Amino acid sequence: MALTQMALDSLDFDATVALAAKVAPHVDILEIGTPCIKHNGIDLLKTLRAKFPNNKILVDLKTMDAGFYEAEPFYKAGADICTVLGTADLGTIKGVIDVANKYGKEAQVDLINVTDKATRTQEAVKLGAHIIGVHTGLDQQAAGGTPFTDLALIASLNTGVKISVAGGVKAATTAQVRDAGATIIVAGAAIYGAADPAASAAEITAIAHGTTGGGVFGWLKKLFS
Numbered sequence: 157m158a159l160t161q162m163a164l165d166s167l168d169f170d171a172t173v174a175l176a177a178k179v180a181p182h183v184d185i186l187e188i189g190t191p192c193i194k195h196n197g198i199d200l201l202k203t204l205r206a207k208f209p210n211n212k213i214l215v216d217l218k219t220m221d222a223g224f225y226e227a228e229p230f231y232k233a234g235a236d237i238c239t240v241l242g243t244a245d246l247g248t249i250k251g252v253i254d255v256a257n258k259y260g261k262e263a264q265v266d267l268i269n270v271t272d273k274a275t276r277t278q279e280a281v282k283l284g285a286h287i288i289g290v291h292t293g294l295d296q297q298a299a300g301g302t303p304f305t306d307l308a309l310i311a312s313l314n315t316g317v318k319i320s321v322a323g324g325v326k327a328a329t330t331a332q333v334r335d336a337g338a339t340i341i342v343a344g345a346a347i348y349g350a351a352d353p354a355a356s357a358a359e360i361t362a363i364a365h366g367t368t369g370g371g372v373f374g375w376l377k378k379l380f381s
């Protein structure tokens with residue numbers, strides 16, 4: 157069983173709110189992606205927080221400095237999770253963890269572009285990170301990257317801390333990611349690029365939650381639908 161997170165990566169405020177309305181009933185967490193939060197700012201978080209009280213909201217700040225100072229307004233405005241870059245100084249990572257704890261929320265350390273992912277994960281866990289983010293970014297995906305090898309490495313550490321996985325995950329790979337140890341499965345393009353985003357989100361969540369197989373079962377279901 158893993159939770160699902162839908163990455164809202166549009167730059168358009170109204171289109172983001174409209175897409176969130178379609179997918180919110182079918183996912184656990186709404187993510188305001190980095191380009192989206194940079195373009196639209198904290199007002200978008202306030203709008204989504206008010207409209208979707210039943211979803212957790214992750215704000216993908218990818219903070220690189222001034223962790224406590226940068227993340228605090230977002231937790232105050234209703235974010236459940238903010239991200240901080242694993243490449244940042246340990247003091248920055250600690251700042252986001254500290255402010256998350258101040259508000260009873262969670263901090264996610266994103267391993268994108270971290271060279272020694274095992275060591276940084278252990279350091280982040282020691283600082284009290286709530287979630288480790290295994291992440292193959294959009295540019296890395298364009299060069300053929302996938303998150304599977306990194307996921308196997310981080311899962312093998314058995315830290316006991318939640319693992320979020322992002323990087324081109326789709327319905328066909330959700331079961332693989334779930335079974336490899338993901339606690340949170342992120343999907344962006346697979347949902348917003350689908351003809352029916354709500355149906356795509358529901359399919360991915362059913363597999364992540366384990367209420368449908370996604371493997372042979374999912375394949376047979378598709379064959380006969």
Ligand SMILES: O=C([C@H](O)CO)[C@H](O)[C@H](O)COP(=O)(O)O
Pocket residue numbers: 163164165189190191216292293294297322323324325342343344345346
């Ligand atoms: O975090 C992301 C990226 O860095 C831009 O903010 C994406 O939201 C994340 O990669 C999930 O999107 P997909 O890879 O399209 O599933």
